[in-house]
Amino acid sequence: MTRSSVQGEDTDEGAADAPERAQAVRGDGDNGVDGAKDEPEGAALGAEGGTGEGTEGEPDAPRPRRRRRVLRWTAVVLAVVLAGTAGAGYLYYEHLNDNIKQDALNLGDNKVAKPTPNAAGQTPLNILVIGSDARDSEENQQLGGARETFGSTPLADVQMLVHLSADRSNMSVVSMPRDTLLEIPRCTDPDDGEVYPASEGRVMTNQSLGHGGPGCTVATWQELTGIHIDHFVMVDFAGVVSMADAVGGVPVCVDANIHSRDAGGHGSGLKLEKGTHPVKGEQALQWLRTRYGFEDGSDLARAKAQHMYLNAMVRVLRENATLSSPNRLRRLAEEATEALTVDPDLDSVKKLYDLSDELRKVKPERITMTTMPNRYVGARVEPTEDAEQLFRLVREDIALDGKDAKKKPDAEPEPPADPAAPDDEIAVQVRNGTRTDELGTAPGRANTVTGLLVDRGFTKAVADPSVLPSEDRTVIRYPSADLEGDARRVAKSLGVPASSVKRSTDVSGVTLVVGADWREDTAYRAPESDDRTPESAEALNGADDSACMHVNPAFTWS
Numbered sequence: 001m002t003r004s005s006v007q008g009e010d011t012d013e014g015a016a017d018a019p020e021r022a023q024a025v026r027g028d029g030d031n032g033v034d035g036a037k038d039e040p041e042g043a044a045l046g047a048e049g050g051t052g053e054g055t056e057g058e059p060d061a062p063r064p065r066r067r068r069r070v071l072r073w074t075a076v077v078l079a080v081v082l083a084g085t086a087g088a089g090y091l092y093y094e095h096l097n098d099n100i101k102q103d104a105l106n107l108g109d110n111k112v113a114k115p116t117p118n119a120a121g122q123t124p125l126n127i128l129v130i131g132s133d134a135r136d137s138e139e140n141q142q143l144g145g146a147r148e149t150f151g152s153t154p155l156a157d158v159q160m161l162v163h164l165s166a167d168r169s170n171m172s173v174v175s176m177p178r179d180t181l182l183e184i185p186r187c188t189d190p191d192d193g194e195v196y197p198a199s200e201g202r203v204m205t206n207q208s209l210g211h212g213g214p215g216c217t218v219a220t221w222q223e224l225t226g227i228h229i230d231h232f233v234m235v236d237f238a239g240v241v242s243m244a245d246a247v248g249g250v251p252v253c254v255d256a257n258i259h260s261r262d263a264g265g266h267g268s269g270l271k272l273e274k275g276t277h278p279v280k281g282e283q284a285l286q287w288l289r290t291r292y293g294f295e296d297g298s299d300l301a302r303a304k305a306q307h308m309y310l311n312a313m314v315r316v317l318r319e320n321a322t323l324s325s326p327n328r329l330r331r332l333a334e335e336a337t338e339a340l341t342v343d344p345d346l347d348s349v350k351k352l353y354d355l356s357d358e359l360r361k362v363k364p365e366r367i368t369m370t371t372m373p374n375r376y377v378g379a380r381v382e383p384t385e386d387a388e389q390l391f392r393l394v395r396e397d398i399a400l401d402g403k404d405a406k407k408k409p410d411a412e413p414e415p416p417a418d419p420a421a422p423d424d425e426i427a428v429q430v431r432n433g434t435r436t437d438e439l440g441t442a443p444g445r446a447n448t449v450t451g452l453l454v455d456r457g458f459t460k461a462v463a464d465p466s467v468l469p470s471e472d473r474t475v476i477r478y479p480s481a482d483l484e485g486d487a488r489r490v491a492k493s494l495g496v497p498a499s500s501v502k503r504s505t506d507v508s509g510v511t512l513v514v515g516a517d518w519r520e521d522t523a524y525r526a527p528e529s530d531d532r533t534p535e536s537a538e539a540l541n542g543a544d545d546s547a548c549m550h551v552n553p554a555f556t557w558s
Helices: 019-023 064-073 090-099 138-142 205-210 214-225 237-246 281-289 299-319 326-339 349-359 385-395 445-455 481-494
Strands: 125-132 156-164 171-175 231-236 250-254 275-279 340-342 367-371 374-377 380-383 428-432 461-463 475-478 501-503 511-514
Touching: 090 326, 125 214, 125 349, 156 205, 156 214, 156 349, 171 299, 171 385, 205 214, 214 231, 214 385, 237 281, 237 326, 250 299, 275 281, 281 299, 299 367, 326 340, 428 445, 445 461, 445 481, 445 511, 475 481, 481 501
Parallel strands: 125 231, 171 367, 428 461, 428 511, 475 501
Antiparallel strands: 125 156, 156 171, 231 340, 250 275, 374 380, 475 511
16 A cells, blocks of 8 residues: 555644645555545645554354454444454464553543443443544654654544444444533543643643543543443554555545645645545545535534545445455454554453444444534534533433434433432532523522422522523532532432433532523423434434535635
Protein backbone atom coordinates (compact mmCIF):
# COMPACT_ATOMS: atom_id res chain seq x y z
CA MET A 1 0.00 0.00 0.00
CA THR A 2 1.37 3.43 -0.89
CA ARG A 3 1.98 5.98 1.84
CA SER A 4 0.78 9.16 0.17
CA SER A 5 0.13 12.07 2.50
CA VAL A 6 -3.31 12.47 4.03
CA GLN A 7 -4.22 16.14 4.06
CA GLY A 8 -5.62 17.31 7.37
CA GLU A 9 -8.14 20.02 8.13
CA ASP A 10 -7.15 23.31 9.74
CA THR A 11 -6.07 23.62 13.34
CA ASP A 12 -8.50 24.20 16.16
CA GLU A 13 -7.75 27.91 16.06
CA GLY A 14 -8.48 28.05 12.36
CA ALA A 15 -4.88 28.71 11.32
CA ALA A 16 -3.22 26.88 8.47
CA ASP A 17 -1.08 23.88 9.28
CA ALA A 18 2.67 24.39 9.60
CA PRO A 19 4.58 24.51 6.29
CA GLU A 20 6.83 21.69 7.46
CA ARG A 21 3.89 19.32 7.08
CA ALA A 22 4.18 19.66 3.33
CA GLN A 23 7.13 17.31 3.57
CA ALA A 24 4.87 14.34 4.40
CA VAL A 25 5.64 11.31 2.31
CA ARG A 26 4.04 11.31 -1.09
CA GLY A 27 3.14 8.09 -2.90
CA ASP A 28 2.79 7.31 -6.55
CA GLY A 29 -0.89 8.21 -6.64
CA ASP A 30 -2.02 4.69 -7.39
CA ASN A 31 -4.54 4.14 -4.66
CA GLY A 32 -6.50 1.44 -6.35
CA VAL A 33 -9.81 3.24 -5.89
CA ASP A 34 -12.18 3.77 -8.77
CA GLY A 35 -13.00 7.41 -9.29
CA ALA A 36 -10.10 8.70 -7.21
CA LYS A 37 -7.94 11.44 -8.63
CA ASP A 38 -4.22 11.88 -7.95
CA GLU A 39 -3.15 14.78 -5.76
CA PRO A 40 -0.92 17.51 -7.20
CA GLU A 41 2.68 17.15 -6.08
CA GLY A 42 3.54 19.32 -3.11
CA ALA A 43 -0.08 20.17 -2.35
CA ALA A 44 -0.52 17.93 0.62
CA LEU A 45 -0.32 19.41 4.06
CA GLY A 46 -0.33 17.65 7.39
CA ALA A 47 -2.99 15.94 9.38
CA GLU A 48 -5.43 17.87 11.43
CA GLY A 49 -3.88 19.80 14.25
CA GLY A 50 -5.38 21.05 17.46
CA THR A 51 -3.88 22.33 20.60
CA GLY A 52 -4.96 20.60 23.69
CA GLU A 53 -3.76 19.70 26.26
CA GLY A 54 -3.29 -14.07 29.10
CA THR A 55 -3.73 -16.81 27.65
CA GLU A 56 -7.25 -17.96 26.98
CA GLY A 57 -6.30 -21.45 25.84
CA GLU A 58 -6.24 -22.92 22.38
CA PRO A 59 -9.66 -22.81 20.69
CA ASP A 60 -11.13 -25.90 19.15
CA ALA A 61 -10.64 -26.16 15.40
CA PRO A 62 -13.96 -25.27 13.74
CA ARG A 63 -15.20 -26.21 10.32
CA PRO A 64 -14.01 -23.91 7.49
CA ARG A 65 -17.32 -22.06 7.08
CA ARG A 66 -17.56 -21.42 10.82
CA ARG A 67 -13.94 -20.32 10.83
CA ARG A 68 -14.55 -17.76 8.10
CA ARG A 69 -17.62 -16.45 9.91
CA VAL A 70 -15.69 -16.15 13.18
CA LEU A 71 -12.94 -14.17 11.48
CA ARG A 72 -15.37 -11.97 9.61
CA TRP A 73 -17.41 -11.08 12.65
CA THR A 74 -14.48 -10.67 14.95
CA ALA A 75 -13.43 -7.96 12.54
CA VAL A 76 -15.79 -5.24 13.72
CA VAL A 77 -16.97 -3.30 16.71
CA LEU A 78 -19.31 -1.09 14.76
CA ALA A 79 -16.84 -1.11 11.88
CA VAL A 80 -13.91 -0.17 14.07
CA VAL A 81 -12.49 -3.58 13.38
CA LEU A 82 -11.89 -5.94 16.25
CA ALA A 83 -10.28 -8.86 14.48
CA GLY A 84 -9.57 -12.21 16.05
CA THR A 85 -9.03 -15.71 14.79
CA ALA A 86 -10.04 -19.23 15.67
CA GLY A 87 -8.40 -22.46 14.62
CA ALA A 88 -5.30 -20.60 13.37
CA GLY A 89 -2.90 -22.23 15.76
CA TYR A 90 -2.03 -21.57 19.37
CA LEU A 91 1.17 -19.60 18.70
CA TYR A 92 -0.52 -17.29 16.21
CA TYR A 93 -3.40 -16.82 18.63
CA GLU A 94 -0.95 -15.79 21.35
CA HIS A 95 0.83 -13.51 18.88
CA LEU A 96 -2.41 -11.64 18.21
CA ASN A 97 -3.03 -11.33 21.95
CA ASP A 98 0.39 -9.74 22.33
CA ASN A 99 -0.48 -7.17 19.65
CA ILE A 100 -3.33 -5.71 21.70
CA LYS A 101 -2.53 -2.72 23.91
CA GLN A 102 -4.58 -1.93 27.03
CA ASP A 103 -5.25 1.02 29.30
CA ALA A 104 -7.44 1.72 32.34
CA LEU A 105 -11.18 2.05 31.70
CA ASN A 106 -12.12 5.05 33.86
CA LEU A 107 -9.71 7.57 35.39
CA GLY A 108 -12.40 9.76 36.96
CA ASP A 109 -13.93 9.83 40.42
CA ASN A 110 -17.51 9.43 39.21
CA LYS A 111 -18.28 5.74 38.74
CA VAL A 112 -21.76 5.54 37.21
CA ALA A 113 -23.63 2.47 38.43
CA LYS A 114 -24.53 -0.31 36.03
CA PRO A 115 -28.24 -0.61 35.17
CA THR A 116 -30.19 -3.37 36.84
CA PRO A 117 -30.70 -6.47 34.65
CA ASN A 118 -34.10 -6.90 33.02
CA ALA A 119 -36.47 -9.76 33.85
CA ALA A 120 -34.41 -12.09 31.64
CA GLY A 121 -31.20 -11.16 33.45
CA GLN A 122 -29.87 -9.13 30.51
CA THR A 123 -28.12 -5.76 30.70
CA PRO A 124 -27.22 -3.24 27.99
CA LEU A 125 -23.63 -2.93 26.78
CA ASN A 126 -22.00 0.47 26.17
CA ILE A 127 -18.70 0.80 24.29
CA LEU A 128 -16.91 4.10 23.67
CA VAL A 129 -15.08 4.09 20.33
CA ILE A 130 -12.23 6.63 20.21
CA GLY A 131 -10.24 7.76 17.18
CA SER A 132 -6.86 9.17 18.24
CA ASP A 133 -4.72 11.61 16.25
CA ALA A 134 -1.54 10.36 17.96
CA ARG A 135 1.73 10.97 16.07
CA ASP A 136 3.82 8.57 18.13
CA SER A 137 4.82 6.15 15.37
CA GLU A 138 6.56 6.47 12.01
CA GLU A 139 3.44 5.28 10.20
CA ASN A 140 1.25 7.88 11.89
CA GLN A 141 3.86 10.57 11.18
CA GLN A 142 3.85 9.72 7.47
CA LEU A 143 0.08 10.01 7.41
CA GLY A 144 0.26 13.66 8.39
CA GLY A 145 1.88 16.02 10.82
CA ALA A 146 5.08 17.96 11.13
CA ARG A 147 8.07 16.33 12.80
CA GLU A 148 7.62 18.55 15.84
CA THR A 149 4.24 16.90 16.47
CA PHE A 150 5.91 13.50 17.01
CA GLY A 151 5.02 12.33 20.51
CA SER A 152 2.81 15.34 21.22
CA THR A 153 -0.29 15.09 23.40
CA PRO A 154 -2.90 13.12 21.41
CA LEU A 155 -6.45 14.30 20.85
CA ALA A 156 -9.64 12.21 20.78
CA ASP A 157 -10.84 13.52 17.43
CA VAL A 158 -13.50 10.82 16.95
CA GLN A 159 -15.80 9.81 19.82
CA MET A 160 -18.75 7.45 19.36
CA LEU A 161 -20.77 5.68 22.03
CA VAL A 162 -22.06 2.30 20.87
CA HIS A 163 -25.10 1.12 22.85
CA LEU A 164 -26.19 -2.51 22.49
CA SER A 165 -29.65 -3.11 23.93
CA ALA A 166 -30.13 -5.54 26.80
CA ASP A 167 -32.08 -7.96 24.61
CA ARG A 168 -29.54 -7.54 21.76
CA SER A 169 -32.31 -6.57 19.33
CA ASN A 170 -30.97 -3.13 18.42
CA MET A 171 -27.91 -0.92 18.48
CA SER A 172 -27.62 2.85 18.86
CA VAL A 173 -24.58 4.99 18.13
CA VAL A 174 -24.13 8.54 19.45
CA SER A 175 -21.30 10.67 18.04
CA MET A 176 -19.99 13.70 19.87
CA PRO A 177 -18.34 16.38 17.69
CA ARG A 178 -14.72 16.93 18.69
CA ASP A 179 -15.45 20.68 18.97
CA THR A 180 -17.98 20.14 21.78
CA LEU A 181 -17.39 22.39 24.79
CA LEU A 182 -17.71 20.66 28.16
CA GLU A 183 -15.98 20.27 31.50
CA ILE A 184 -13.36 17.54 31.78
CA PRO A 185 -13.40 15.98 35.28
CA ARG A 186 -10.38 15.34 37.45
CA CYS A 187 -8.56 12.22 36.27
CA THR A 188 -5.86 10.14 37.96
CA ASP A 189 -3.37 7.97 36.07
CA PRO A 190 -3.31 4.62 37.92
CA ASP A 191 0.19 3.79 36.65
CA ASP A 192 2.08 6.70 38.18
CA GLY A 193 -0.56 8.39 40.34
CA GLU A 194 -0.38 11.65 38.39
CA VAL A 195 -3.49 13.75 38.93
CA TYR A 196 -4.90 15.82 36.06
CA PRO A 197 -7.05 18.58 37.59
CA ALA A 198 -10.54 19.20 36.29
CA SER A 199 -10.62 21.72 33.47
CA GLU A 200 -11.11 25.34 34.42
CA GLY A 201 -14.39 25.96 32.68
CA ARG A 202 -15.38 24.33 29.41
CA VAL A 203 -12.84 23.08 26.89
CA MET A 204 -13.02 21.02 23.71
CA THR A 205 -13.87 17.40 24.42
CA ASN A 206 -11.03 16.05 22.29
CA GLN A 207 -8.55 17.32 24.91
CA SER A 208 -9.76 14.67 27.38
CA LEU A 209 -7.40 12.06 25.87
CA GLY A 210 -4.43 14.13 27.01
CA HIS A 211 -5.56 13.97 30.65
CA GLY A 212 -4.11 10.55 31.34
CA GLY A 213 -5.43 8.55 28.39
CA PRO A 214 -8.69 7.07 27.07
CA GLY A 215 -9.92 6.46 30.62
CA CYS A 216 -10.36 10.21 31.04
CA THR A 217 -12.38 10.38 27.81
CA VAL A 218 -14.60 7.66 29.30
CA ALA A 219 -14.90 9.64 32.55
CA THR A 220 -15.84 12.78 30.60
CA TRP A 221 -18.61 10.95 28.74
CA GLN A 222 -19.99 9.43 31.93
CA GLU A 223 -19.97 12.82 33.66
CA LEU A 224 -21.93 14.40 30.81
CA THR A 225 -24.38 11.62 29.97
CA GLY A 226 -24.90 9.62 33.17
CA ILE A 227 -24.45 6.48 31.05
CA HIS A 228 -22.38 3.61 32.46
CA ILE A 229 -19.64 2.70 29.96
CA ASP A 230 -18.50 -0.92 29.97
CA HIS A 231 -15.60 -0.79 27.51
CA PHE A 232 -13.58 1.45 25.24
CA VAL A 233 -11.83 0.74 21.95
CA MET A 234 -9.26 3.22 20.61
CA VAL A 235 -7.69 3.19 17.14
CA ASP A 236 -5.15 5.59 15.60
CA PHE A 237 -4.63 7.01 12.08
CA ALA A 238 -2.46 4.16 10.84
CA GLY A 239 -4.97 1.65 12.15
CA VAL A 240 -7.82 3.17 10.15
CA VAL A 241 -5.70 3.10 6.99
CA SER A 242 -4.46 -0.46 7.36
CA MET A 243 -7.82 -1.97 8.31
CA ALA A 244 -9.73 -0.17 5.58
CA ASP A 245 -7.18 -1.49 3.09
CA ALA A 246 -7.45 -5.01 4.50
CA VAL A 247 -11.21 -5.26 3.94
CA GLY A 248 -10.81 -4.30 0.28
CA GLY A 249 -12.62 -0.97 0.29
CA VAL A 250 -15.81 0.59 1.62
CA PRO A 251 -18.40 2.17 -0.74
CA VAL A 252 -19.11 5.87 -0.20
CA CYS A 253 -21.16 8.35 -2.20
CA VAL A 254 -20.90 12.06 -3.08
CA ASP A 255 -23.55 14.01 -4.99
CA ALA A 256 -20.96 15.99 -6.99
CA ASN A 257 -17.26 15.93 -7.83
CA ILE A 258 -15.32 16.88 -4.69
CA HIS A 259 -11.79 18.07 -3.95
CA SER A 260 -11.30 18.84 -0.27
CA ARG A 261 -8.77 21.64 -0.53
CA ASP A 262 -9.23 25.39 -0.49
CA ALA A 263 -7.04 28.25 -1.71
CA GLY A 264 -5.31 28.41 1.66
CA GLY A 265 -4.29 24.77 1.53
CA HIS A 266 -6.84 23.55 4.07
CA GLY A 267 -8.61 20.25 3.53
CA SER A 268 -8.08 16.51 3.66
CA GLY A 269 -7.09 16.18 0.01
CA LEU A 270 -10.01 13.85 -0.76
CA LYS A 271 -10.77 13.90 -4.49
CA LEU A 272 -13.65 11.87 -5.93
CA GLU A 273 -15.99 12.02 -8.88
CA LYS A 274 -19.73 12.22 -8.37
CA GLY A 275 -21.31 8.89 -7.47
CA THR A 276 -20.41 5.83 -5.41
CA HIS A 277 -16.83 4.61 -5.08
CA PRO A 278 -15.06 2.08 -2.85
CA VAL A 279 -12.44 3.88 -0.75
CA LYS A 280 -9.67 2.11 1.08
CA GLY A 281 -6.36 2.74 2.74
CA GLU A 282 -5.34 6.38 3.03
CA GLN A 283 -8.29 7.53 0.96
CA ALA A 284 -10.60 5.99 3.56
CA LEU A 285 -8.84 8.08 6.19
CA GLN A 286 -9.29 11.16 3.99
CA TRP A 287 -13.02 10.47 3.84
CA LEU A 288 -13.28 10.06 7.61
CA ARG A 289 -11.38 13.32 8.23
CA THR A 290 -12.99 15.52 5.59
CA ARG A 291 -15.09 18.51 6.53
CA TYR A 292 -13.95 21.11 3.96
CA GLY A 293 -16.19 20.24 1.02
CA PHE A 294 -18.93 18.37 2.87
CA GLU A 295 -22.11 20.41 3.42
CA ASP A 296 -21.33 23.47 5.59
CA GLY A 297 -17.72 22.47 6.26
CA SER A 298 -18.34 21.83 9.96
CA ASP A 299 -17.38 18.99 12.26
CA LEU A 300 -21.06 18.00 12.15
CA ALA A 301 -20.80 17.31 8.42
CA ARG A 302 -17.74 15.19 9.08
CA ALA A 303 -19.67 13.17 11.68
CA LYS A 304 -22.39 12.48 9.12
CA ALA A 305 -19.80 11.24 6.62
CA GLN A 306 -18.31 8.98 9.29
CA HIS A 307 -21.73 7.48 9.98
CA MET A 308 -22.23 6.70 6.29
CA TYR A 309 -18.81 5.06 6.14
CA LEU A 310 -19.39 2.92 9.23
CA ASN A 311 -22.80 1.77 8.03
CA ALA A 312 -21.27 0.79 4.69
CA MET A 313 -18.41 -1.04 6.37
CA VAL A 314 -20.82 -3.10 8.45
CA ARG A 315 -22.58 -4.12 5.24
CA VAL A 316 -19.24 -5.02 3.61
CA LEU A 317 -18.30 -7.24 6.53
CA ARG A 318 -21.66 -8.99 6.34
CA GLU A 319 -21.86 -9.45 2.59
CA ASN A 320 -18.44 -9.28 0.96
CA ALA A 321 -17.46 -12.71 -0.28
CA THR A 322 -13.83 -11.63 -0.70
CA LEU A 323 -13.50 -11.76 3.07
CA SER A 324 -13.73 -15.54 2.83
CA SER A 325 -10.04 -15.58 1.86
CA PRO A 326 -8.06 -16.97 4.83
CA ASN A 327 -5.03 -14.84 3.93
CA ARG A 328 -7.10 -11.66 3.80
CA LEU A 329 -8.79 -12.51 7.07
CA ARG A 330 -5.47 -13.20 8.77
CA ARG A 331 -4.19 -9.87 7.49
CA LEU A 332 -7.30 -8.18 8.84
CA ALA A 333 -6.76 -9.85 12.21
CA GLU A 334 -3.13 -8.72 12.26
CA GLU A 335 -3.87 -5.13 11.26
CA ALA A 336 -6.76 -4.78 13.69
CA THR A 337 -5.05 -6.13 16.78
CA GLU A 338 -1.95 -3.99 16.15
CA ALA A 339 -4.10 -0.86 15.85
CA LEU A 340 -6.17 -1.26 19.00
CA THR A 341 -5.92 0.00 22.55
CA VAL A 342 -8.67 -1.42 24.77
CA ASP A 343 -9.68 -1.60 28.43
CA PRO A 344 -8.39 -4.55 30.51
CA ASP A 345 -11.62 -6.52 30.07
CA LEU A 346 -11.07 -6.62 26.29
CA ASP A 347 -7.38 -7.48 26.26
CA SER A 348 -7.48 -10.77 24.34
CA VAL A 349 -8.72 -12.08 21.01
CA LYS A 350 -11.17 -14.32 22.85
CA LYS A 351 -12.72 -11.37 24.69
CA LEU A 352 -12.91 -9.33 21.49
CA TYR A 353 -14.56 -12.21 19.71
CA ASP A 354 -17.11 -12.61 22.50
CA LEU A 355 -17.93 -8.91 22.21
CA SER A 356 -18.23 -9.00 18.43
CA ASP A 357 -20.40 -12.11 18.74
CA GLU A 358 -22.84 -9.99 20.78
CA LEU A 359 -22.74 -7.10 18.30
CA ARG A 360 -23.40 -9.27 15.26
CA LYS A 361 -26.77 -10.32 16.66
CA VAL A 362 -28.14 -6.95 15.55
CA LYS A 363 -29.37 -6.64 11.96
CA PRO A 364 -28.30 -3.52 10.01
CA GLU A 365 -31.89 -2.26 9.87
CA ARG A 366 -31.89 -2.07 13.70
CA ILE A 367 -28.69 0.01 13.88
CA THR A 368 -29.24 3.76 14.32
CA MET A 369 -26.45 6.32 13.94
CA THR A 370 -26.94 9.73 15.57
CA THR A 371 -25.02 12.90 16.37
CA MET A 372 -25.36 14.55 19.78
CA PRO A 373 -27.81 17.46 19.31
CA ASN A 374 -25.90 20.71 19.61
CA ARG A 375 -25.80 24.41 18.88
CA TYR A 376 -22.97 26.70 17.88
CA VAL A 377 -21.09 28.79 20.43
CA GLY A 378 -18.80 30.82 18.23
CA ALA A 379 -16.77 28.28 16.26
CA ARG A 380 -17.52 25.50 18.77
CA VAL A 381 -20.67 23.63 19.78
CA GLU A 382 -22.41 22.76 23.04
CA PRO A 383 -25.07 20.15 23.89
CA THR A 384 -28.70 21.26 23.68
CA GLU A 385 -31.76 20.13 25.63
CA ASP A 386 -32.32 17.51 22.92
CA ALA A 387 -28.94 16.00 23.83
CA GLU A 388 -30.23 15.14 27.30
CA GLN A 389 -33.29 13.56 25.68
CA LEU A 390 -31.00 11.40 23.53
CA PHE A 391 -28.85 10.44 26.51
CA ARG A 392 -31.98 9.53 28.50
CA LEU A 393 -33.15 7.17 25.76
CA VAL A 394 -29.79 5.42 25.85
CA ARG A 395 -29.77 5.29 29.67
CA GLU A 396 -33.24 3.75 29.67
CA ASP A 397 -32.37 1.32 26.86
CA ILE A 398 -35.02 2.66 24.48
CA ALA A 399 -34.35 1.95 20.80
CA LEU A 400 -33.60 5.06 18.75
CA ASP A 401 -35.35 3.63 15.68
CA GLY A 402 -38.74 3.73 17.46
CA LYS A 403 -39.32 0.01 16.94
CA ASP A 404 -39.46 -1.15 20.54
CA ALA A 405 -42.41 -3.50 20.95
CA LYS A 406 -43.43 -1.59 24.05
CA LYS A 407 -41.98 1.04 26.31
CA LYS A 408 -39.49 -0.42 28.70
CA PRO A 409 -39.90 0.50 32.36
CA ASP A 410 -37.32 2.82 33.84
CA ALA A 411 -34.33 0.77 34.91
CA GLU A 412 -33.54 1.24 38.58
CA PRO A 413 -29.79 1.69 39.10
CA GLU A 414 -27.85 -0.37 41.58
CA PRO A 415 -27.89 0.87 45.19
CA PRO A 416 -25.24 3.53 45.89
CA ALA A 417 -22.05 2.53 47.66
CA ASP A 418 -22.89 4.90 50.54
CA PRO A 419 -26.44 4.37 51.88
CA ALA A 420 -28.61 7.30 52.85
CA ALA A 421 -28.25 8.98 56.22
CA PRO A 422 -31.32 9.18 58.49
CA ASP A 423 -33.92 11.52 57.01
CA ASP A 424 -33.54 14.10 59.77
CA GLU A 425 -29.79 14.35 59.08
CA ILE A 426 -30.04 14.96 55.32
CA ALA A 427 -29.54 18.61 54.41
CA VAL A 428 -31.52 19.63 51.31
CA GLN A 429 -31.62 22.94 49.48
CA VAL A 430 -34.83 23.51 47.51
CA ARG A 431 -34.91 25.93 44.57
CA ASN A 432 -37.75 27.17 42.39
CA GLY A 433 -36.96 26.34 38.77
CA THR A 434 -40.50 26.53 37.38
CA ARG A 435 -39.82 29.44 35.01
CA THR A 436 -40.19 28.68 31.30
CA ASP A 437 -39.91 30.70 28.08
CA GLU A 438 -43.68 31.16 28.13
CA LEU A 439 -44.43 31.31 31.86
CA GLY A 440 -42.87 33.16 34.74
CA THR A 441 -41.76 31.56 37.98
CA ALA A 442 -44.64 29.95 39.90
CA PRO A 443 -44.52 31.75 43.27
CA GLY A 444 -43.86 29.88 46.48
CA ARG A 445 -42.95 26.49 45.01
CA ALA A 446 -39.62 26.17 46.83
CA ASN A 447 -41.34 26.91 50.16
CA THR A 448 -44.17 24.47 49.41
CA VAL A 449 -41.86 21.56 48.57
CA THR A 450 -39.61 22.39 51.52
CA GLY A 451 -42.67 22.08 53.75
CA LEU A 452 -43.46 18.68 52.23
CA LEU A 453 -39.95 17.46 53.02
CA VAL A 454 -40.04 18.76 56.59
CA ASP A 455 -43.41 17.06 57.14
CA ARG A 456 -41.85 13.79 55.94
CA GLY A 457 -38.95 13.99 58.37
CA PHE A 458 -36.34 15.93 56.39
CA THR A 459 -36.06 18.61 59.04
CA LYS A 460 -32.88 20.08 57.55
CA ALA A 461 -34.59 20.99 54.26
CA VAL A 462 -34.48 24.72 53.50
CA ALA A 463 -35.75 26.87 50.65
CA ASP A 464 -33.05 28.72 48.72
CA PRO A 465 -34.48 31.91 47.16
CA SER A 466 -31.07 33.18 46.03
CA VAL A 467 -31.15 31.20 42.78
CA LEU A 468 -34.05 30.98 40.32
CA PRO A 469 -33.00 28.43 37.70
CA SER A 470 -35.15 27.09 34.87
CA GLU A 471 -35.75 23.35 34.60
CA ASP A 472 -38.27 21.53 32.41
CA ARG A 473 -38.34 18.62 34.85
CA THR A 474 -37.86 18.41 38.58
CA VAL A 475 -34.32 17.27 39.31
CA ILE A 476 -32.28 16.39 42.39
CA ARG A 477 -28.54 16.96 42.16
CA TYR A 478 -25.69 15.89 44.41
CA PRO A 479 -21.96 16.76 44.17
CA SER A 480 -20.20 13.56 45.18
CA ALA A 481 -20.68 9.81 45.52
CA ASP A 482 -21.04 9.94 49.31
CA LEU A 483 -24.27 11.98 48.92
CA GLU A 484 -25.85 9.88 46.18
CA GLY A 485 -27.80 7.75 48.66
CA ASP A 486 -29.14 10.89 50.37
CA ALA A 487 -30.28 12.34 47.03
CA ARG A 488 -32.05 9.13 46.06
CA ARG A 489 -33.77 8.98 49.44
CA VAL A 490 -35.13 12.52 48.92
CA ALA A 491 -36.37 11.57 45.45
CA LYS A 492 -38.10 8.44 46.70
CA SER A 493 -39.88 10.32 49.47
CA LEU A 494 -41.43 12.71 46.93
CA GLY A 495 -42.13 10.17 44.18
CA VAL A 496 -39.52 11.67 41.84
CA PRO A 497 -38.07 8.96 39.51
CA ALA A 498 -34.50 7.77 40.01
CA SER A 499 -33.63 8.97 36.50
CA SER A 500 -34.05 12.54 37.78
CA VAL A 501 -31.28 12.14 40.37
CA LYS A 502 -28.04 13.41 38.86
CA ARG A 503 -24.50 14.06 39.97
CA SER A 504 -23.29 17.61 39.32
CA THR A 505 -20.32 19.74 40.30
CA ASP A 506 -22.58 22.81 40.14
CA VAL A 507 -23.97 22.11 43.63
CA SER A 508 -22.31 21.79 47.03
CA GLY A 509 -24.90 19.51 48.62
CA VAL A 510 -28.16 17.72 47.88
CA THR A 511 -30.17 20.25 45.86
CA LEU A 512 -33.76 19.83 44.68
CA VAL A 513 -34.87 22.07 41.82
CA VAL A 514 -38.65 22.16 41.40
CA GLY A 515 -39.20 22.10 37.65
CA ALA A 516 -41.90 23.31 35.30
CA ASP A 517 -43.51 19.87 35.56
CA TRP A 518 -44.48 20.64 39.20
CA ARG A 519 -45.88 24.17 39.15
CA GLU A 520 -48.80 23.28 41.41
CA ASP A 521 -50.18 20.68 43.84
CA THR A 522 -48.32 18.84 46.55
CA ALA A 523 -48.11 15.43 44.85
CA TYR A 524 -45.48 15.05 42.15
CA ARG A 525 -46.74 13.45 38.95
CA ALA A 526 -44.00 12.50 36.53
CA PRO A 527 -44.85 13.64 32.99
CA GLU A 528 -45.32 11.11 30.23
CA SER A 529 -41.96 10.43 28.65
CA ASP A 530 -41.44 11.35 25.02
CA ASP A 531 -39.49 8.39 23.72
CA ARG A 532 -38.94 9.73 20.23
CA THR A 533 -35.42 10.34 19.00
CA PRO A 534 -34.96 14.10 18.55
CA GLU A 535 -34.90 15.22 14.92
CA SER A 536 -31.80 17.24 15.73
CA ALA A 537 -29.92 13.96 16.30
CA GLU A 538 -30.05 13.39 12.50
CA ALA A 539 -30.62 9.64 12.82
CA LEU A 540 -29.32 7.42 10.02
CA ASN A 541 -30.48 3.82 9.66
CA GLY A 542 -27.79 1.18 9.31
CA ALA A 543 -29.50 -0.44 6.32
CA ASP A 544 -29.67 2.81 4.34
CA ASP A 545 -27.36 2.30 1.36
CA SER A 546 -28.76 5.28 -0.55
CA ALA A 547 -27.18 8.00 1.60
CA CYS A 548 -24.93 10.40 -0.30
CA MET A 549 -22.86 13.26 1.10
CA HIS A 550 -23.77 16.71 -0.21
CA VAL A 551 -20.77 18.51 -1.67
CA ASN A 552 -20.33 22.23 -1.06
CA PRO A 553 -20.28 23.90 -4.52
CA ALA A 554 -17.08 25.74 -3.57
CA PHE A 555 -15.23 22.41 -3.52
CA THR A 556 -16.42 20.88 -6.79
CA TRP A 557 -14.33 20.44 -9.90
CA SER A 558 -14.84 19.46 -13.52
